[in-house]
Each structure stands twice: as structure tokens, then as C-alpha cells.
Amino acid sequence: MQSLWHLHRFAYRISGERAAGDGTLAIHTTGRRSGEPRVTLLNYLADDGRYVVVASNAGSDRHPSWWLNLAARPEAEIVVDGRRQPIRARLADGSEREGLWERISAWNSMYPRYAAETQREIPVVVLEPVGS
Numbered sequence: 554m555q556s557l558w559h560l561h562r563f564a565y566r567i568s569g570e571r572a573a574g575d576g577t578l579a580i581h582t583t584g585r586r587s588g589e590p591r592v593t594l595l596n597y598l599a600d601d602g603r604y605v606v607v608a609s610n611a612g613s614d615r616h617p618s619w620w621l622n623l624a625a626r627p628e629a630e631i632v633v634d635g636r637r638q639p640i641r642a643r644l645a646d647g648s649e650r651e652g653l654w655e656r657i658s659a660w661n662s663m664y665p666r667y668a669a670e671t672q673r674e675i676p677v678v679v680l681e682p683v684g685s
Contacts, residue, residue, distance in 0.1 A: 577594050577596055578632060598656060607677055609663075627641050628642075641681050641683050645678070
């Protein structure tokens with residue numbers, strides 16, 4: 554799985570940020586410890602002008618680094634369909650999380666499997682565009 558992620562990110566970089574693919578966005582975060590720029594490609598669910606992503610880490614008991622980076626510094630940028638835009642990330646909780654999780658699970662059957670493989674609650678993250 555790691556090899557596929559690296560290959561996908563490589564294709565994205567050499568394409569000039571155009572090869573993320575349908576239903577995929579690139580999130581540009583800042584490393585919480587290093588301060589270095591990081592890029593991660595994620596599947597997303599469009600939700601009324603927002604983007605919803607899942608910090609599943611393929612069912613690992615550890616949160617993915619991109620989520621830890623966003624939790625430390627929620628301002629970031631995404632590239633969707635070749636357009637770069639600033640966002641602010643936040644954790645969905647309560648009934649909002651439940652509703653989004655149902656939609657996400659129907660959209661991608663891997664997420665419920667990942668949830669069954671880990672002891673942690675998998676974060677559902679809402680990326681809200683900032684500015685115009």
C-alpha cells in the first residue's frame with residue numbers, strides 16, 4: 554500500500570499537480586515537528602462546498618501524519634481539479650460525524666473495514682474553504 558501511495562504522489566508531482574485523479578485531492582500541510590511542507594493525496598467526499606476526508610490510515614492504530622499535522626495547524630491548502638485553495642480543517646463530531654460517516658461508508662466500503670481493524674475512532678475531517 555505504501556508503494557502505491559508513493560507512486561501516486563510521484564505522478565501528482567511530475568504532472569504539475571494535475572494527476573490527483575477523480576475524487577482525490579492533494580492536501581498541503583506543514584509538518585508539526587519539522588515545519589517542512591508536506592503533500593498527501595486523499596479521497597474526499599464533496600459536501601455542500603466543503604470537502605470531507607477520513608483519517609483512516611488503512612485501519613492502523615495510529616493516526617496518519619497528515620491528520621496530526623492538521624490537528625496542530627488546521628490552516629492548509631488543497632488542490633482539487635487543478636485548483637489550489639486555502640482551507641481550515643476541523644474534526645466532525647456528534648451527529649455531524651455520524652451522518653458523514655454513514656455517507657462515507659456507503660461511498661467507500663473500505664472505511665467500515667478499517668474501523669473494525671483499529672481500537673481508535675477514525676477521525677472524519679471537514680475541510681472548509683477560506684476566503685474567496
